[in-house]
Amino acid sequence: MTPIPLRAHSEFSITDSIIRISDYVAAARAANYPALALTDLMNTFGLLKFYKACRKAGIKPICGADVRIENPEQPEKPHRAVLLIRNEQGYIRLNELLTAAFEADDRNKHTPQINQAWLAQGDNSGLLCLSGAQMGEVGSHLMLGNDDKARAAAQKYAAWFPNAFYLELQRLPEKPDWETSVSGSLKIAQALQLPVVATHPTQFLQQGDYKAHDARVCIAGGWTLIDPKRPHDFTPSQHFLSTADFAARFADIPEALHNSQEIAKRCNLTLTLGKNFLPLFPTPDGMDLNDYLRHLANEGLQERLAVLYPNEAERAQRQPEYQARLDFELDIIIKMQ
Structure with a gap:
């Protein structure tokens, strides 16, 4: 079974990635991935470049964004999720949400994020939502032992994204504590009949790129590499995985790998290239x-x-x-x- 990479930041996530889109697509082609996703943080700046590169390489492009979502309990720590575009309607909806995060009158003026009310009130039928693993609302509650709150959060997201919400599972060798989120998500999935999906948070291409990536993160955050107090949010294993390594990491949860393929089948954005589309102007x-x-x-x-x-x-x-x-x-x- 060939899993599909559904989560990756590129050079357009300027604070935490050093992946060039052309190199990313080339790596996917060399690894024989049939489809590939780009999910930059709170933007779709690289979407068109990624779409063109994938089409040229014979790879199905899956477009979306890694988004921050309002956390009323701790406003300074927004939840995370991945929104993937299913069709043109989803493309428009995602851009509406991202624009609102930066421009709306009721936006968070300190950290761009999506308000929960926007998700509850709008039409999300053109999107798929991945829960954000341990950084999402469901996962963060699981990590703190708040199982009831995690279950309630899963029900809320499932209502916002009917038949389009997946509990996201992530594993890194350096993060054994993430198994708390994995095991808890599997229990919620069984109880609520929700699908699970495996993802890998890719921030750089080769494992040897970790030091360069670490320097990039320090520059963006205003830290020095030798600062003992600086955060270490990323690990050396967050490089691009081969199909074999990806599959081996979740060999015990085959449905999580299979669902990555199903998501790829459900995402079918088609862009018309080489034509200008001007906004309608009332006369x-x-x-x-x-x-x-x-x-x-x-x-x-x-x-x-x-x-x-x-x-x-x-x-x-x-x-x-x-x-x-x-x-x-x-x-x-x-x-x-």
Whole structure:
């Protein structure tokens, strides 16, 4: 069974990854992965570049984002989750959520994150949600021994994402304590009939890249490598895994590997490349968009000429020259559509 990598940060997660998208896709092709996901932290800046690279390499692109989600109990420690795009509707929805995290009036102004109310009120049918493993709301409660709260959180997310919520499992050799989240998630999955999925938090490509990655994290956080008080949030094993290593890590939970394939089948975003899509602009009285552009431009020209040439006779004399230039520019703009 070939599992699918569903979680990775790239160079567009500027605080914690050193993976170039072209190298990431090349590594996946060399490892014979049929599909691959990119989930940068709170952004989709690399989505188009990733999509093009995967298509060129013959790999199915799975697009999404690693997101922070509001934690009312500890606002300074938002929960994490992965949102994967199933279709065009999900692409629009994810961008709406990310935009709101940075721009909405009721956003968290200190740390961009998604408010729980937005998830509860909006249409999430175009997205799949992975629980965030030990960093998600379910997993963090499990790590603290709050099993009832973890179960309630799983029910809440399952309601937000009907038939599209997966309890995420992660394992790293340096983090044996994560088994608390893994075992607890399996119990909740059985009790609530929820699917589980295995992921690997990839931050760099080769194990030898760990020191360079550590330096990147220190630069982003304002620490020095020798600072004994600095956090160590990442480990040397968070490199890109081969299919064999990935499968071996979760050999005892085959359904978690199988579900990574099922998720890949469910994510089918298709982007139209090489075509510009301009936003719809309302016009009065059903006026044609091009005619309205000419109307506004000519109104602006008259206002500008009145300032440049207060004398009406001089303004009338110069009008043809400016009108010809405006018509020339408008013709070019309209032909570009």
